[in-house]
Amino acid sequence: MPKIKTNRGAAKRFRKSGTGKIRRNKAFTSHILTKKSTKRKRGLRQSTVVAPADAKNIARLIPYK
Numbered sequence: 001m002p003k004i005k006t007n008r009g010a011a012k013r014f015r016k017s018g019t020g021k022i023r024r025n026k027a028f029t030s031h032i033l034t035k036k037s038t039k040r041k042r043g044l045r046q047s048t049v050v051a052p053a054d055a056k057n058i059a060r061l062i063p064y065k
Contacts, residue, residue: 010061
């Protein structure tokens, strides 16, 4: 059976945690930061776990990561 190609766009956006969950970075951090509160920007720095509904599809895109 041939190897599966990793989706390179997904590989740059997602990574697996030690327990196998898929982690992602939060959006809305790149520009227009002056109107966002310090508390909000600090929260956006933290990574989070992908929703269970999306996790299965994303796991298929990054099979070896």
